[in-house]
Amino acid sequence: MAAPSQQRLVVVSVSPQSRASLAARFQLNPTDTARKLTSFFKKIGVHFVFDTAFSRHFSLLESQREFVRRFRGQAGCRQALPLLASACPGxxxxxxxxxxxxxLPHISTARSPQQVMGSLVKDFFAQQQHLTPDKIYHVTVMPxxxxxLEASRPDFFNQEHQTRDVDCVLTTGEVFRLLEEEGVSLPDLEPAPLDSLCSGASAEEPTSHRGGGSGGYLEHVFRHAARELFGIHVAEVTYKPLRNKDFQEVTLEKEGQVLLHFxxxxxxxxIQNLVQRLKRGRCPxxxxxxxxxxxxxxxxxxxxxxxxxxxxxxxxHVERLYGMVRAEAPEDAPGVQELYTHWLQGTDSECAGRLLHTQYHAVEKASTGLGIRW
Ligand code: SF4
Known part of the structure; x- marks a missing residue:
């Protein structure tokens, strides 16, 4: 990926998972970690530091809407259920x-939080700053x-301006090494306030979502679908472990009938087990x-x-720290509706489709390791 030039505005977007991991290492709470990390990045020349929990609001909302559309089998949205989450590039x-x-037709087209942040920074924020997207260098910090690999996909390259939505991705471990190389001890830094992407969005403290450390997709789609499709308010989502703790299911039932099965x-x-069940037509x-x-x-x-x-x-320990941060409902989060109205021109607009969704491509099996294409 290209190196940032001195003329470019440098923006860093930090994931909540990375923040929790660094908090555990430095024995800080997540809010202090976010503020001290902001302070560190500003010291080394970064102009703005954002939280990808904000872009995750859009990923969750788009996933919710896509599920309801598919469940209802609305026109133009005939792909089969189950809908499979799309935030994990692995x-x-x-x-x-x-x-x-x-x-691939089963996979949600909603962009991941990293790639929604790419749209927010290189489209919305660039407009706010009166810059073209190529004049911003956007770095994300990810787990x-x-x-x-996700950031380097051709789908996230802006041909007109010859720039990527995300120019560089640092893992949590790479940020830790950067701190070491700079001789910085995170706990010793003065905290700095977080930046917010738009005037309506509060950035006083970092936020997160209910439903686990991978973003809470199941819980958000489940609650929304229960309310929207069946008029049922779900107070608590109850997981039932199946083969192991990494394969669990959730059901919504009414009068003995299963309405939703997630x-x-x-x-x-x-994953292999799931795919085999799908291929045999036995995925419930x-x-x-x-x-x-x-x-x-x-x-x-x-x-x-x-x-x-x-x-x-x-x-x-990292899970506990991750859960300490205040959870927000994406539909109520400050700034989100404002951006749907003014930036995206509505929830089902062409603009929302282009900036918040993506597509997938079947890749032919490479005959040698050297031929691998991402
Ligand atoms: S950290 Fe999350 S997004 Fe990355 S490969 Fe693992 S599950 Fe997927």
């Missing part, structure tokens, strides 16, 4: 390379290496939250390890 690469045209499938063992689910990493994004390959601590114990 899963997307596997689906494109291994199951191609069979599985896994696969996010680098599942989460984390890790390739469970309407929606599946699919994530490539066992235990999900808080356990991503780019997260920090602790050699002196069992990985299970560390993960539980």
């Amino acid at each position: 899963w997307i690469c596997y689906a494109e390379k291994t199951h191609g045209s069979f599985i 896994c290496y696969d996010k680098k 599942a989460m499938a984390y890790g390739f063992r469970n 689910y309407h929606y599946v939250e699919v994530m490539a990493c066992p235990s999900g994004c808080l356990n991503g390959g780019g997260q920090l390890q602790a050699p002196d601590r069992p990985s299970r114990e560390l993960l539980q």
Whole structure:
């Protein structure tokens, strides 16, 4: 990826998973971690630091709407259920390379939070700053290496301005090494306020979403679908473990009839099982939250390890820290409706389709390792 030039505005977008991992390493709370990280990035020349929890509001809302459209079988949206979550590039690469045209119509077209942030920064924010997208260098901080592959997809390259929505992806571990190289101890830094993308969005403290460390897709789509399709308010989502803790299901029932049947499938063992059931026509689910990493994004390959601590114990600590942050409902989050109205020109507009959705491509199997295409 191209190096930032001195004339470009530098923007960093930090994921909530990376923040929780750094908080565990430095024994800070997540809010202090976010503020001190902002302070660090500003010291090394970054102009704006954002939180990808904000872009995740849009990923969740678009996923919810897509599910309801598909469930109702509305015109122009005839793809089959189950709808499969799309935020994990490890899963997307596997689906494109291994199951191609069979599985791809099932995958939600909603962009991941990283790539929605790409649209927000290179389109909305660029307009606000009176800059063309190529005059912004956008870096994200993510829990896994696969996010680098996602950012480099041709679908996220702006031909007109010859620039990517996300120019560079740093893993949590790479940010930790950057701190070490700069000789900075995060706890010693003065906190700095977080930046907000638009006037209506509050950035006083970092926020997150209900439903687990991978973004809460299952819970948000489930609650929304229960309300929208059946008029049922779901106070608590109850998970039923199946083969293991990484394969669980959730049902909505009324008078003994199953109205909604959702599942989460984390890790390739469970994903392969899910795909086999789909291929045999024996997949009972309407929606599946699919994530490539066992235990999900808080356990991503780019997260920090602790050699002196069992990985299970560390993960539980990171999960606790992740859950300490205030959760927001995406539909009520400040700034979101304002952006749908003024930036995207409505929820079902051409603009929302172009900037918040993507497409997938079946990849022919490469005959040698050198021929791998992402
Ligand atoms: S599940 Fe793993 S590979 Fe997928 S987005 Fe999360 S951290 Fe990355």
